[in-house]
Amino acid sequence: MRNIRHHPKPETLAEYAAGRLDEARSVVVSTHLTLCKECSRSVVDFEALGGACLETVEPEAMQAGSLAAFWERAGDQDILVSPSMHGFEAANDFSLSAAQPLGAYLDVDVDRIKWRAVAPGVSQHVLDAEGYRDGVLRLLKIAPGVQLPMHTHKREELTLIIRGAYRDAIGEFRPGDLADLDDDIEHAPTAFGDEDCICLIATSAPLVFKDLIGKIVQPFVGL
Numbered sequence: 001m002r003n004i005r006h007h008p009k010p011e012t013l014a015e016y017a018a019g020r021l022d023e024a025r026s027v028v029v030s031t032h033l034t035l036c037k038e039c040s041r042s043v044v045d046f047e048a049l050g051g052a053c054l055e056t057v058e059p060e061a062m063q064a065g066s067l068a069a070f071w072e073r074a075g076d077q078d079i080l081v082s083p084s085m086h087g088f089e090a091a092n093d094f095s096l097s098a099a100q101p102l103g104a105y106l107d108v109d110v111d112r113i114k115w116r117a118v119a120p121g122v123s124q125h126v127l128d129a130e131g132y133r134d135g136v137l138r139l140l141k142i143a144p145g146v147q148l149p150m151h152t153h154k155r156e157e158l159t160l161i162i163r164g165a166y167r168d169a170i171g172e173f174r175p176g177d178l179a180d181l182d183d184d185i186e187h188a189p190t191a192f193g194d195e196d197c198i199c200l201i202a203t204s205a206p207l208v209f210k211d212l213i214g215k216i217v218q219p220f221v222g223l
């Protein structure tokens with residue numbers, strides 16, 4: 001295996017270790033971990049750190065009447081539960097032990113996938129990520145020389161290269177490389193090389209396209 005140059009951010013690995021990533025992103029990270037010893041070691045360290053923190057927390061007795069006071073305060077307010085809070089609960093429910101690398105989510109071999117064309121030279125296959133709430137897990141196939149429209153992300157997007165390669169303003173991405181992007185980054189990846197670039201992508205919110213073409217095609221391609 002070649003050297004992997006692009007890895008998840010430390011905070012993404014820490015969240016993964018704590019079981020707090022949504023399922024779509026967990027699949028992408030766990031698939032990267034099967035390829036990357038460096039990140040696997042970081043996750044083990046984060047897990048050990050998390051365990052050590054729990055062990056050093058001394059349980060503290062509640063003050064008399066504090067529970068009653070809590071309910072009194074809670075009763076005074078309308079507690080609004082936003083859709084994202086539902087998502088957060090779901091993420092906490094998600095069992096890390098259930099996280100399987102990509103293979104478990106593919107009903108057929110990569111070479112036999114029935115791709116759906118979404119734009120010239122770009123097709124996708126949406127995977128069922130059981131238990132995800134507001135994230136989507138998909139495979140995207142980009143023909144060599146094709147550039148995706150410039151876009152940013154409302155929240156986070158994790159992209160793992162499975163096959164082929166693409167380049168953008170950040171650098172070149174090849175199999176095993178993982179792009180961990182948030183809304184600071186605007187990019188327009190272009191596939192290059194001899195074969196289609198196939199990426200596994202977990203998107204926690206719709207992409208925000210920067211140009212008119214992107215805005216026009218978005219409702220049709222479902223990206």
Ligand SMILES: [Zn+2]
Nearest residue numbers: 007008036039
């Ligand atoms: Zn890594």
